[in-house]
Amino acid sequence: MTADQATAEKLIDMIMNYSRAQLVRTAVELNIADRLAGGPRTAGELNEEIGGHLDALSRFLKACTAIGLLEEPEPERFALAPLGEFLRTDTHAGSAISKVALGAAGPGMYRMGEYFTEVVMTGQPVAKSAFGLDFYDYYAANAVEGARFGQMMALMTHGCAEALATTFDFGPYRKIIDIGGGHGMLLSRILEAAPHTTGVVFDMPETVAGARTYMEEQGLADRAEFVAGDFHSELPSGGDLYTIKTVLCDWDDEHVARILANLHRATTPGTEVLLIDWIMPADAYGNKDFLIGLYLGSFNMLAQSGGKIRTLAEWTALIEGAGFQISDTLTLPDPPTHWDVLRLTRR
Ligand SMILES: C[S@@+](CC[C@H](N)C(=O)[O-])C[C@H]1O[C@@H](n2cnc3c(N)ncnc32)[C@H](O)[C@@H]1O
Incomplete structure (x- = not known):
């Protein structure tokens, strides 16, 4: 050859x-x-x-x-x-x-690929072109697909949730609200690690139903509330810690600023937030495959819902612009990848 x-x-x-x-x-x-x-x-x-x-x-x-x-x-x-x-x-x-x-190979993710050229030409998400609906509305309208997406996300979150639950001391908090908490994987691992805390999974109605089922199976539902809502409009108050994992990377700067503004309105000065997401690194932590994964992820998220994997400077601008400050950063090992955690304090 x-x-x-x-x-x-x-x-x-x-x-x-x-x-x-x-x-x-x-x-x-x-x-x-x-x-x-x-x-x-x-x-x-x-x-x-x-x-x-x-x-x-x-x-x-x-x-x-x-x-x-x-x-x-x-x-x-x-x-x-x-x-x-x-x-x-x-x-x-x-x-x-x-x-x-x-x-990952279901229509919700897959069909977006048909419109990648449109993404490049417009800089806009293409879920509406593919489905006639925004990305998450498509999952809400298609129960089987939505459940499969939720289960895949829970699986992807399992290692990260275990790492976070053993790294971070959740003991001092009474009520932890997980924004866009999916099927409750992150909150479940936190509640297991901190037996005196209670929690809230806040997500779309169809997804909180999946969270309730999962947390009932885990024997944790009696320590959790399942609150349905739209984080673009309003977030629940009353948490002394908020977590938000792999949610903001789904959205463009304007939507992220709105979600953070809603979080600011729902909280009081000093409230802490753990933002668990990816940060686009300069050197990919010496792991070329990881960097390639982030490049793919950043483009796919743009296609799905307008999202982006951001550099630390981009995150900082959005976070500080919304009235929070970064008090700490940590990296959670979850081989072969890892997660970045920004600890924020509401000003
Ligand atoms: C990428 S998933 C992350 C799920 C979970 N945090 C995790 O890391 O496994 C994004 C989540 O945001 C939720 N979501 C999307 N739009 C929302 C909205 N407008 N209001 C509340 N939740 C929303 C989705 O239902 C989904 O569970």
Whole structure:
């Protein structure tokens, strides 16, 4: 193979990634890994459970062998390859990866890609072009998709929440309000670490319902309130600590300023806020992959809802402009990535 052919193949590989992502998502939706956990089966046997179109299923399974999820040890008999084993939901890793497949490769995230050129030309989010709705309104209107997004976010927050709960002393606080708290993962880990505190998950109505379910499962719902609202309009008062994780990065400066102004109005001088988000670093902490992830994230967030991953100088301007000051910064390890935490005090 010439160098040019190798380069072309690399690009074609990149271009074909879209169908691979969808094959993985579909394998998860159809529970293929769980159905093959007991050993090889034919397409016909699988289809008796799935109730699909036999020829299409057979071709789908062969496509899954092409991308390394499955093997075909004998004609028309399919078995899990090592990659496919990793999708079994009876394993910790498989259950996690399955949630990522359903959330990250679902239409809510995926269809935005069709409009990336529009993003570049306008500098505006394109959820309305893709769905006729703003990004989070799309999830609110599509219960299954919304729940999958929420579960994926909770999963992405798990390591960070555990790291924060062991690093930061939540003991002195009585009531912690998590703004845009999703399915309650962060608040759950905090309440576990600080047994005398209570908390509030503040989010959109559909999402706080997911938080209630999760925190009931965790046995923590009796120490939590679930408050539905719109952080662009108003935030609940009465917390002596507020947390806000991976929320402000979703929005442009104007929206961030409005959310922070609402937080200022809801709080009294001295109230503390933990802003947990990403900071665009100059040197990516020596981790090139992490920097690439931030570049991708920053563009994707612009496409979704107008957001941005900000430098510390950009964060500082917004925070101070809204009447808060940064009293401390810390970095939480959550390999292979990490989270930045800005501790703010309301002036
Ligand atoms: C990227 S998720 C972060 C969730 C959670 N903080 C975490 O880190 O896992 C953003 C959250 O903001 C919520 N959200 C979006 N728009 C909102 C609004 N106008 N008012 C309240 N919550 C909103 C979403 O429902 C979602 O749970």
